Amino acid sequence: MIIGIDIGSTTTKAVSIENERITRKIKTKAVDAVTSATGALGKLLLENDIRIAEIERIMTTGVGATQIKGDLFDIQTRKVDEMTAIGIGGMYLAGKDNIVIMNIGTGSAIIEAKKDKISHIGGSGVGGGAILGLAKKMLSTSNFNDIMALAERGDIKQVDLLLEDIMDANLGFLNKEATASNFGKMLDSAKNEDVALGILNMVYQVIGMLSVFAAQSRGLNSVVVTGNGSANPIGKRILKAITDIYKISFEYPEDAVYTTAIGAGLG
Numbered sequence: 001m002i003i004g005i006d007i008g009s010t011t012t013k014a015v016s017i018e019n020e021r022i023t024r025k026i027k028t029k030a031v032d033a034v035t036s037a038t039g040a041l042g043k044l045l046l047e048n049d050i051r052i053a054e055i056e057r058i059m060t061t062g063v064g065a066t067q068i069k070g071d072l073f074d075i076q077t078r079k080v081d082e083m084t085a086i087g088i089g090g091m092y093l094a095g096k097d098n099i100v101i102m103n104i105g106t107g108s109a110i111i112e113a114k115k116d117k118i119s120h121i122g123g124s125g126v127g128g129g130a131i132l133g134l135a136k137k138m139l140s141t142s143n144f145n146d147i148m149a150l151a152e153r154g155d156i157k158q159v160d161l162l163l164e165d166i167m168d169a170n171l172g173f174l175n176k177e178a179t180a181s182n183f184g185k186m187l188d189s190a191k192n193e194d195v196a197l198g199i200l201n202m203v204y205q206v207i208g209m210l211s212v213f214a215a216q217s218r219g220l221n222s223v224v225v226t227g228n229g230s231a232n233p234i235g236k237r238i239l240k241a242i243t244d245i246y247k248i249s250f251e252y253p254e255d256a257v258y259t260t261a262i263g264a265g266l267g
């Protein structure tokens, strides 16, 4: 059995892999790198009745991996470059070997993954961390579930300037409900619900457009979405609207939240 551990900036994920199949997975909040890695490993083992002797090796990746020096508990431990791990994990989960991946974590990273080469195309600091950070100041909560519950009841017309606010007709291929300016309207009547939706809308629209440009630059018509941010139902709705406009589709493979840890284990 191989264990893949992804020590991310916000969460640490661990998976077990046997015969190239994912058999167990767990997620835990990130603390310092060593505590995150050993804690995630302990949780994976104890919750699933796995014995240490069953582990052949541990593969670590993510921002915290460089702080893991030497072997963990005398088990052979190796590091895998994070972008390589996302590429390997993305191809495995999508079942394809020529893809563009948008990994939505604390920040966002775009990777081109091909059988013989994985490249980091780019990315942006706009990701899940921006949602939590902006919500902390603007909504006085950085609890993810609270933010989502608020946003579900939000009205985007209270915060975003839409094309229909500034012009009568559609603008080329954009219809009148398209965003002209995120937070560009911000009515005095805007409630926390509306602001929560405005935050998600801004983050996922930026991510969506970067995804579209990345896919177009590689001649592809779909993007594989991974990371914790791929499990955001409102985010997926926002990306769907972009699909309809730009004819680039978004794919959400099962277990996409664990892509980086899976790729490390398979790396």
Ligand SMILES: Nc1ncnc2c1ncn2[C@@H]1O[C@H](COP(=O)(O)OP(=O)(O)OP(=O)(O)O)[C@@H](O)[C@H]1O
Pocket (backbone or CB within 6 Å): 007, 008, 009, 010, 011, 012, 030, 063, 104, 105, 106, 107, 108, 127, 128, 129, 130, 131, 132, 144, 227, 228, 229, 230, 231, 232
């Ligand atoms: N239950 C949840 N479902 C979906 N997204 C969540 C959930 N809880 C938190 N998030 C979002 O996921 C983000 C973290 O994503 P993820 O765990 O993939 O990042 P990370 O791997 O720790 O960071 P990075 O890869 O950027 O170093 C948080 O910033 C938050 O916005």
Ligand SMILES: [Mg+2]
Pocket (backbone or CB within 6 Å): 006, 008, 009, 062, 105, 106, 227, 260
């Ligand atoms: Mg990550």
